[in-house]
Amino acid sequence: MSAQHPHPESRPRRRAAGAAALAAVALALTACSGASDAPVGEPGTPSEPVELRMTVWTADEAQLALFDEIADEYVAANPDLVSGVTFETIPFEDYTTKLTTQLAGGNAPDLAWVFESNAPEFVSSGALVDLRPKLAETEGYALDDIVPSSLGLWEDGDGLFAYPFSNSPFAMFVNTDQITKAGQPDPAELVASGDWTFDAARDIAKATAESSGKQGLVVRDFDYQTWENLATVWAGWQATPWSEDGTQCTFTEPAMVDAMTWFHDAVFEDGALPAPGTTADFFAGDAAMTITQISRASSLDGSFDWDVVPMPTGPAGAQNVIGQAGIGVFAAGEHPDVAADFLAHFTAPENAEKLAAYFPPPRQSLLNAETLAAANPNLDAEQLQAVVVDGVEGAVTKPAHKNFAKLSETVRAELDALWVEDADVEAVLADTCSVITPLLED
Amino acid sequence: MATASAAVRRDWLVGYAMVAPVVLGALAFVVLPLGMVVWYSLHEWNVLANTFTFVGGENYQRMAADAGLADALLASLWFSAGLVVLNISLALLLAVLLNQKLPGTTTFRTFFFSPVVVSLVAWTIVWSFLLQADGGINGFLEAVGLQGPNWLRHETTAMVAVIVVQVFKSVGLNMILFLAALQGVPEELQEAALLDGAGAWRRFRSITLPLISPTILLVSIITIVGSLEVFAQIDVLTGGGPGNSTTVLVYYLYQQAFRFNEFGYASAIAVLLFVIVLVLTLLQWQSRKRWVFHEV
Numbered sequence: 001m002s003a004q005h006p007h008p009e010s011r012p013r014r015r016a017a018g019a020a021a022l023a024a025v026a027l028a029l030t031a032c033s034g035a036s037d038a039p040v041g042e043p044g045t046p047s048e049p050v051e052l053r054m055t056v057w058t059a060d061e062a063q064l065a066l067f068d069e070i071a072d073e074y075v076a077a078n079p080d081l082v083s084g085v086t087f088e089t090i091p092f093e094d095y096t097t098k099l100t101t102q103l104a105g106g107n108a109p110d111l112a113w114v115f116e117s118n119a120p121e122f123v124s125s126g127a128l129v130d131l132r133p134k135l136a137e138t139e140g141y142a143l144d145d146i147v148p149s150s151l152g153l154w155e156d157g158d159g160l161f162a163y164p165f166s167n168s169p170f171a172m173f174v175n176t177d178q179i180t181k182a183g184q185p186d187p188a189e190l191v192a193s194g195d196w197t198f199d200a201a202r203d204i205a206k207a208t209a210e211s212s213g214k215q216g217l218v219v220r221d222f223d224y225q226t227w228e229n230l231a232t233v234w235a236g237w238q239a240t241p242w243s244e245d246g247t248q249c250t251f252t253e254p255a256m257v258d259a260m261t262w263f264h265d266a267v268f269e270d271g272a273l274p275a276p277g278t279t280a281d282f283f284a285g286d287a288a289m290t291i292t293q294i295s296r297a298s299s300l301d302g303s304f305d306w307d308v309v310p311m312p313t314g315p316a317g318a319q320n321v322i323g324q325a326g327i328g329v330f331a332a333g334e335h336p337d338v339a340a341d342f343l344a345h346f347t348a349p350e351n352a353e354k355l356a357a358y359f360p361p362p363r364q365s366l367l368n369a370e371t372l373a374a375a376n377p378n379l380d381a382e383q384l385q386a387v388v389v390d391g392v393e394g395a396v397t398k399p400a401h402k403n404f405a406k407l408s409e410t411v412r413a414e415l416d417a418l419w420v421e422d423a424d425v426e427a428v429l430a431d432t433c434s435v436i437t438p439l440l441e442d
Numbered sequence: 443m444a445t446a447s448a449a450v451r452r453d454w455l456v457g458y459a460m461v462a463p464v465v466l467g468a469l470a471f472v473v474l475p476l477g478m479v480v481w482y483s484l485h486e487w488n489v490l491a492n493t494f495t496f497v498g499g500e501n502y503q504r505m506a507a508d509a510g511l512a513d514a515l516l517a518s519l520w521f522s523a524g525l526v527v528l529n530i531s532l533a534l535l536l537a538v539l540l541n542q543k544l545p546g547t548t549t550f551r552t553f554f555f556s557p558v559v560v561s562l563v564a565w566t567i568v569w570s571f572l573l574q575a576d577g578g579i580n581g582f583l584e585a586v587g588l589q590g591p592n593w594l595r596h597e598t599t600a601m602v603a604v605i606v607v608q609v610f611k612s613v614g615l616n617m618i619l620f621l622a623a624l625q626g627v628p629e630e631l632q633e634a635a636l637l638d639g640a641g642a643w644r645r646f647r648s649i650t651l652p653l654i655s656p657t658i659l660l661v662s663i664i665t666i667v668g669s670l671e672v673f674a675q676i677d678v679l680t681g682g683g684p685g686n687s688t689t690v691l692v693y694y695l696y697q698q699a700f701r702f703n704e705f706g707y708a709s710a711i712a713v714l715l716f717v718i719v720l721v722l723t724l725l726q727w728q729s730r731k732r733w734v735f736h737e738v
Contacts, residue, residue, distance in 0.1 A: 097700045104489040104705060125491040225681060276595045277575035332492065405702050416684035419595065
């Protein structure tokens with residue numbers, strides 16, 4: 001890493017005074033902290049036990065309680081090393097922004113969850129330490145049990161910079177009450193007969209919305225802002241925003257034009273999806289169907305009958321999409337060695353099995369309906385097999401890029417022109433490509 | 443004499459000791475951060491990659507060629523112009539109306555002032571619901587037979603919406619300032635003009651306006667400076683969109699720093715913002731002699 005530090009002699013947590021000058025000039029002002037990109041090794045016993053901190057975006061009490069339980073075991077087994085582990089919740093919406101603000105403030109957490117979209121950025125920046133040596137040498141860790149394709153996003157050369165603890169497939173949740181009432185076919189039957197296509201889903205959504213007076217199909221967390229969540233729809237057309245190596249814009253490819261045209265028309269002509277500026281929460285009963293991750297099943301409270309089915313097929317066939325999340329150890333944290341040791345414990349096979357209750361693990365030995373059923377009482381074995389086990393197979397992740405932050409914002413601004421009734425889909429996508437091409441080449 | 447000079451010396455020390463807290467506070471929390479922002483603006487600082495490299499004036503050169511920054515400046519100009527004109531004229535109108543001695547004026551004053559004390563983000567979130575395509579405002583328009591636009595999804599209406607939400611939030615404060623000024627206008631001057639046959643408009647233009655001109659100066663300075671600082675409303679209502687139509691300067695700065703991790707470049711933008719605010723304030727201060735009554 002070619003980092004130059006204003007204070008090369010000072011290691012982590014050199015903090016300078018910072019405060020707002022004019023209210024507008026409100027940058028958090030701090031000097032930067034040093035980091036090393038050497039792989040972490042065996043933690044030397046610190047002079048006194050250290051406190052570890054991991055930032056997460058879940059605020060779910062059951063999940064946090066499970067993390068605490070796993071951490072308590074580690075603390076009990078390593079009293080000389082660690083006095084405690086804190087799991088700090090940062091809300092989902094601003095997660096990465098707040099995390100990087102902590103880094104800017106010289107207050108890096110020891111470990112952090114990282115979104116897949118940001119993976120290339122975090123991995124290539126040198127912010128995270130290489131975990132492979134640690135995980136490979138940890139007894140009983142079984143690194144080779146991890147599905148190799150799940151690691152792709154988190155590797156750089158031979159280094160492995162985060163562990164993909166969550167591999168949650170996208171699936172279609174269905175409000176069967178509303179669909180039956182509207183006299184529409186049951187999606188599960190369409191899956192069985194091979195007729196479960198995006199067009200069928202659109203038609204059901206349209207008819208159900210007309211009958212219920214509520215919304216049809218909601219692509220959850222999209223809201224005409226977080227466009228990368230549309231990847232779950234594009235996948236049916238095998239459309240991607242940029243080439244696999246991230247250098248070419250592919251918004252103008254025929255597959256993407258077709259996918260976006262389909263989506264635009266489903267919104268503005270059919271009214272099958274909520275229009276911009278309309279909020280609808282499937283789990284509150286506001287919509288007939290929603291595309292979201294399987295881990296959201298915990299939000300269902302039994303107030304209506306529901307089902308979960310695999311994603312519909314598109315003109316290009318079936319393509320599974322998973323949402324991944326990794327856990328990395330920050331080089332700028334105070335105790336990267338201890339943190340990596342804790343990570344090896346946190347994600348070891350026996351704990352991965354416990355975490356499978358909420359986060360489908362990347363381990364071959366655990367990716368089966370029995371293990372997942374024990375952990376997911378809301379879903380039956382058949383649903384788990386169809387949606388989770390088969391869903392991880394050959395799955396693609398949402399778009400990611402080492403320049404993702406800028407791309408995300410720029411594409412959002414360009415696509416705004418698409419979310420009006422009389423939009424010229426091809427022209428908007430061509431504009432998008434011309435604007436993002438320099439960012440892709442950056 | 444030795445004792446006298448010791449006393450002077452003691453006075454001197456006591457004086458400095460008394461101002462020390464505020465001087466130290468200002469140095470630590472105003473001057474130092476300002477200096478550091480300038481220092482950072484001369485660096486390329488990527489938090490994630492942990493790079494902090496001196497690049498001299500490169501960030502400033504980059505600003506000159508940055509089309510996004512030009513758009514942000516333009517958006518800021520629209521926002522500030524709209525806000526200042528609407529806010530000050532509405533505040534003055536309300537103040538004049540509520541300066542009458544009529545039953546119920548206190549209730550109305552409280553009504554118009556109350557948004558000032560409401561949390562900014564809570565206020566804005568409520569408005570974001572009202573401004574939705576199927577929100578309260580369009581529901582009301584539909585009830586009277588009109589079809590409202592999707593306010594926050596069209597470039598023009600989004601900017602208008604952001605301005606109006608901010609005007610309603612802050613007009614009460616300016617109204618109170620104007621009310622205080624209006625109540626300081628001597629009654630006898632008004633009466634004298636009335637006896638001379640001056641009409642209401644003439645009295646307002648020739649007596650009231652000149653006498654409240656110092657308040658107009660104050661209100662315009664704080665409103666313009668405040669308008670350049672708008673952030674939360676944009677973040678909650680539009681996120682800078684649609685397109686980049688509501689990405690004002692501060693929002694652009696925030697994106698560069700906290701979304702794109704370009705703290706050096708963002709610092710350079712912060713310096714630009716500082717200079718803009720400084721120049722605007724100085725211009726108004728310099729021009730006061732021409733139109734502010736007490737300065738004549």
